[in-house]
Amino acid sequence: MSKSPRLTERDRPWMMRTYAGHSDAERSNQLYRRNLEKGQTGLSIAFDLPTQTGYDPDHELARGEVGKVGVSIADRGDMRTLLHDIPLDQMNTSMTINATAAWLLALYIVAAEDEGVAQKQLQGTTQNDILKEYLSRGTYAFPPGPSMRLIADTIVYTVQHVPNWNPINICSYHLQEAGATPVQEIAYSMSNAIAVLDAVRDRITAADEAHSDELMSSVFGRISFFVNAGVRFVEEHAKLRAMSVLWDELGRERYGVENEKHRLFRYGVQVNSLGLTEAQPDNNVYRIALEALAVTLGRDVRARAIQLPAWNEALGLPRPWDQQWSLRLQQVLAYETDLLEYPDIFAGSHVMEALVAELTEGARAEMARVAELGGAVQAVDYMKSGLVESHRERWRRIESGELTVVGMNRFDSTEPSPLTADADGGILVVDPKIESERREAVKRWRSERDQSAVDEALVELERVARHDTDNIMPATIAAARAGVTTGEWSQALRSVFGEYRAPTGVGEAAAVSSEEVSEIRDEVERLSEALGRRLKFLVGKPGLDGHSNGAEQIAVRARDAGMDVVYEGIRLTPAQIASSAAQEGVHVIGLSILSGSHAELIPSVLSELAEAGVENIPVVVGGIIPEADAAALRDAGVAAVYTPRDWDLNQMMRDIIALVSERNGVDVSAPA
C-alpha cells in the first residue's frame, strides 16, 4: 500500500487579520470587536499619519490627517480606550508603527499593565523598520543613526522583558510597492535585516559579553518579516522560498545561530496594493485571491499571519464590509479548500527549485553590492534610486502595453459596476468633525494631568536619548505612565536627534527616451521659447502622506520632457509649498496626496498661494480622489484632477503644457 500523501493531522490556519483603524480610539475599538466576532484571529492596528510621524492632533502638520488612514493615538488614555474589552493576555496584536514604535509599544505595555496583564504575557508585533520608511513609505522622524539605535533598543528590551513580542518586522512589502523587482525585494530586505542585526549585536556585546551569543540567538529568532505578494504568484512563491534559504544561511554563517528553530524564516503578509486598479475595481478581488495563494500554497514557507487589502483600495478608504469580503476570502481558503491537508506540495519540483536558485543567486549579487557600499544604512541612496528606476521601468512597460493590466491598458470596455454606484461611491469617509474633537481631546488631556510628573519624565527621556549606551525603553515607558503625549515624546527625541530628510531618488533616475517623449520635449522647447525661460513645474506633496512614488514618477517624466522641475520631497506644509512656488517662479503646480486629506489640504494650499500673491499659478492635483471631491476641488479653482485611472504620464505632460500655454496666452502647436 502506498504512503498517504496527506498530513496525519490538518494544519492549523495562519493568523487572520485586517489592517484596520480610523478616527479615534473609541470608534476603532468598536470596529476591532466586530472584526473579532467575524472570526478574525488577531488585530492589526492602523495608526493615522500624525501618530506615525510623532505629532499630536493639534500640530500644524497634522492638519487634514487626523484619524484619516488610521486611528489617532496621543496618550495612554487613548490606548486604553482602543483596547477596551479586548483580552490582551490572549490577543496577538500587530502595530504598523515605525519611527514612533518604541513609544506605541510603551503605551501598549502601560495599557496592559492598567488591565492587570504583565508585559511578559504580551504577544504581537511592532513594525519598527525605519530603512523601508526612508526607501518607500515615508513615515520617518529621526536620522538613520538614532533610528537604528531606537530599533536596537526595542529589540534588546523585548527579548529580555516581552519575550513573545516580535520587536521588528523587516519589511519587503513596501519595497515591492515602490517598484522593487523580486530580486531587489529579497536583497534589500535581507541587507536591511543585516543592518539591524549588526546594530543589535554591537549593543549587546558592548553591554553584556558573557551571554551575548545566547542573547543574539534569541534576537535572531525574534526577527520576522513583512512581505508582499504580487499577482505573478508562482515567482512570488519562489521568492519566499529564496528568502528562507538566505535567512537560514545568514543565521548560521554571519550570526552563529545554532538553534534551528531560531533560524526559521517567519513572516506575515499583506498582498500587493500596487497592482490593484481603480479601473474596473471589482477585478481586484481575483488579484487578491491569487496573491494569497503565493503565500499559502507551499507549506514550508507558509505565512504565519495574513491580512488582505480590500478590492476598492485604489478608490479610497475601505468600509467594514469591504474588509469583511477580504477576511472571508482567507476563511474560504483556510477552511473550505484542502490546502491545509498536505505537506509542502512543491517539494521536489524542478521548476520551483530552479526558480528559487535563480532568485537566490540574483539576490546574493545585489546584497554584495549593498555590502560594498557599507551596508543598508549607507546604501539608502543606492537602493532608493534602484527602486525609482524599477518603478519607472514598470510604468514604461504598462504604457507600452508590454505588461498587461486587465481592465486598464487592455480589455478596458466595461459595463457600469453596481458596486461603485452607491451614494457614498463605495468607500469610507471619515467624519471631518473627528479632527477638531481630537484637537480638543489632547488639549484636555494636557490640562488634566500631573504636569510636574510629565516634565520630569521628559527631562529623563532627553537625558537617556543623549546617552547613547542607555536603552530608551524604560524612560519611554515611564513617560507613557506619566501622561506624556505622542507629540511630546517625539519632540523630546527630535530635539536631541534632529530631523531627517530621506533621499528622493529622482536625481539619479535614468532618462527615458521615446518618440512620444521626444515630441513632448519639442513642445516644451517651443513653450519655453515663447515664455522666454524654461517651463518650470513645482511638484509638491503637502501633509504627512509619505507615498511619494507617484510624485517621483511625475517629477522624473517632467524632467525628461525638458521641464525644470522643483521637487522638494514629502511632508511640506501648504505655506511651504506656496512660498516655494512664489520664490521659485514656477509656471504650474502639481500636488499629490494619497492619504485622503485632499479636501482639507488642497484648499489650504490655494489660500496660501493667494496669501503669497501667486493665485494665478495654475494647480493640478493627483491622488486617490473620489469624483465628488474632484468636482469640489475644480470648483475651488483646481485646474485638473488626476486619479489612478489617469496612468498615462505623457498625456499628463501634454495637459500641463496646454494649461500653461493657455494661461500665458501663447500658442505652441507644431509649426506646419
Place this chain on the structure above:
Amino acid sequence: MSDASPPDGRGLASQLRARELGAAPAVLNLVETRTPLAREQTRQLLAALSPAELGAEAPGHIVGVTGPPGVGKSSLLSRLVAAWRSDGRSVAVLAVDPSSRRSGGSLLGDRARIDRDPGDGAVFIRSTAAGERLGGLAPATRAAASALACAFDVVVIETVGVGQSETEVADVADTVAVVVQPGSGDVLQFLKSGIMEIPDVLVVTKADLGPLAVRAQSDLHAALRSLGAKTSVVTVSSLPPGTGIEALITALDEHRTALDLPARRLRSRRAHALADFIAEHGERGLRALGGRREAQRWLAEQAPGTDVGSLERALEARAQ
C-alpha cells in the same frame, strides 16, 4: 503676470534699493527671461544698481558655497541661514543645480532643500538649472546675485562640484567657501595640483565623525600652508545642536572685511559681461573679439564704473 510682458527693470531696481525683499521673485523671473525685451529690462535693472548710481558697491555680502554632491551643503546652509537670521541678517540663496544634457530639463530643489520658516519674508531661496555645463553658472545667476546684493544682507550662490565650479563662483562672489567632508583626498590633490583655485574659506563638514574630521582639517591646513595660502579652515557639524557655525560666519565676515571689495566687484562685472556675451553670441562671437584672453584684456581697460549692460553692449559693438 505673464512672462511675455516683463516687469520694468528700473522699477524693480528702486524696490531693491528700498530693500523691499518681496521684489526678489520678480527680479529672478526677469533676469532668467531671455527674450530681447526682458534682456533690455535686465540691463536697465543692473544699470540702476551700478556703483555709479548707488554711489557705492552694493552692500550685501555675496558668498559662494560649493562642493561635491553629498558633503552636506544643504544641512550646512540650513544651519547658516538660521544663524544669519538670528543675527537679524536677511538672506537670499541662489542654488544652482546640474541639468540634463539630453532633455534640457532638470530636477531642482532635490538636494537643495533648506529648512526655513515659510512665514519669514527675509529668506529667499531660488533654484536654477546650471545651463550647458556641469558646475557652470546660469547667466541669470550673476545678474541675480549682483542685484539682490542691493537688498539682502547676504546672498549665497550654491553650486555643485569640485575643480571648476569654484572658479566660476569666484567670478561672482566676494567670498568663496569650498565644502568638503572628511576623507575626501581628491580635494587635497586638486589643491596641490592647481586644478582647483585656492578658496577663501574651506569648510570640513561632519565634524561629528571626530578624529576623521580633525585629521582632514590638519591635512588641509598643511597643504594650504605649503601653498602659502591664508585660507581659514573651519570644521562644522550640522547635527543638532550644530557646531562650528559661528566660527564659519566669523571666517566669512573676516574675509569680507579684509577684502578690496571694489576691485573684486569690478572683476566680477567684467566677467559677467563676458559670460553674458558668450551666452548670447557663443564661440563665434568670442572669436570675433579675438578670443577670451583678448576680450578680458580689453575689458580690463574699460572705465571701472561702467555697468554690466554697457560693457556687454560695448563687446557686441566690438564684435561687429
